[in-house]
Amino acid sequence: MPEYKLIYFNLMGRAELTRWLFAYGGIPYTDERIEREEWPEKKKSLPFSKVPILMVDGKPLPQSLAIGRYVAKEVGLVPEDNLQAAYCDALADTITEMMGAMRQIMMSDKDEEEKRRQFKEDFYPNVLEPIMTRLEKRLSEKQWFLGDKLTWADFIISLGFGHIKERKPEIFEKFPTVAGHVEKVRELPKIKEWIKKRPVNPY
Ligand SMILES: N[C@@H](CCC(=O)N[C@@H](CS)C(=O)NCC(=O)O)C(=O)O
Structure with a gap:
């Protein structure tokens, strides 16, 4: 299984779908939560200027829906058809x-x-x-x-x-x-x- 790290603010927002999917599938991941005041500095270090970002074995995947769809597929919640x-x-x-x-x-x-x-x-x-x-x-x-x-x-x-x-x-x-x-x-x-x-x- 890949190593996952989900990077987002300390909010539900656009990351909560992915957190639910990880919970549903019992998949371990690092839930990295950025506080507002840390954001300007943190932003400079990220490969994309917006979050959420899902790091999959160290490689970044942006866009909440793409991330959600990917994890949903991993946990069997995307129909085959x-x-x-x-x-x-x-x-x-x-x-x-x-x-x-x-x-x-x-x-x-x-x-x-x-x-x-x-x-x-x-x-x-x-x-x-x-x-x-x-x-x-x-x-x-x-x-x-x-x-x-x-x-x-x-x-x-x-x-x-x-x-x-x-x-x-x-x-x-x-x-x-x-x-x-x-x-x-x-x-x-x-x-x-x-x-x-x-x-x-x-x-
Ligand atoms: N379409 C993107 C939108 C991402 C987005 O707007 N993220 C906001 C947080 S919800 C953000 O990173 N804001 C900080 C900034 O723009 O500096 C997605 O669904 O992931």
Whole structure:
């Protein structure tokens, strides 16, 4: 087995998917966490200017989704079938875009009232609800995102919507199956164990 080192901030953020996958597969790795104040100096020493980076036997792999897909494959959570695997990729892109739209509002220099308005009048009805509506239907008909087999897409759903569910549980009243899915993945024994022991971070 290769030697793995995951480099990221001391946050869940874009690295948590990979940490869940390592936990699920019982794969040992070094979870290197950079504190904010260390970043400018650390950045100079890295082969890419952004994190996460996964060092595999000392060689760097950038980009959170590429890292996630690679580790998911290692732990058997990428379907063999090419089209089924592409459905997982499409879900990963959809949730990443959704998180990007959310981040854009949160990080903007607008005041809190304007941000609330943007969430209420644009993000929820135009971005979040269409995705949740489709997922609610799909997950009501299947055990997991792709049917009876767990894939890394289920981890992405639980991670992406878990953050929103913690902050705005009322949104999930209309989407009980998505809410249940978020918890179902978190109840997988290895994931539950990781969540219990991981460092506490707000996001
Ligand atoms: N598309 C990249 C984005 C990576 C990214 O933006 N990383 C942020 C942290 S979430 C970062 O390194 N920020 C520090 C900087 O830009 O100096 C990925 O998914 O890995």
